[in-house]
Amino acid sequence: MIKSKFVTSIIVFSILMVITSIIKTQTRLVEKNINSYKNKISVLSNNLHEIQLDYHYLSSPKILERQINQFSDEIYITMDYSKIYLSLDDFLEEKFKTTKNFENEKEIK
The missing domain is CATH 1.20.5 (Single alpha-helices involved in coiled-coils or other helix-helix interfaces)
Known part of the structure; x- marks a missing residue:
């Protein structure tokens, strides 16, 4: 009787350890994926900021007027x-x- 309780508790303990190990491994993989996506989002966000800055600079009226005067023969009127x-x-x-x-x-x- 005592041996069967001991064996049962060892089996339950072993099963729980294996399940814990599997869950921990899966959690690490999920965390790696999350960090990878965070890095990608950070890079894209940085690129978006730079692109917006370029757009606002290049589409400003002064810059457009200068470029039209420089590269075109047409007269620019505001x-x-x-x-x-x-x-x-x-x-x-x-x-x-x-x-x-x-x-x-x-x-x-």
Whole structure:
């Protein structure tokens, strides 16, 4: 009876040790993957920051004007902010107002 309890406890202990070892190994693999992905994300984030910086620098009006003057024969004229529309809806709304005013002028004459 005592031997059977001892053998049973040894077997249970051994099974638990094996399971613990397997879980620990799997956890290490998952941690390595997580660290690998963190490094990749860090590199991509760094690249994104550099790309955004390049974009903002290269698309600034002064830089664009200088490049156009340097590489093109066309004359560069700046546009008033009032002529820049933020969306197509704003443009169409303004166009509709202009058309409506023009039609009213015809009726008055």
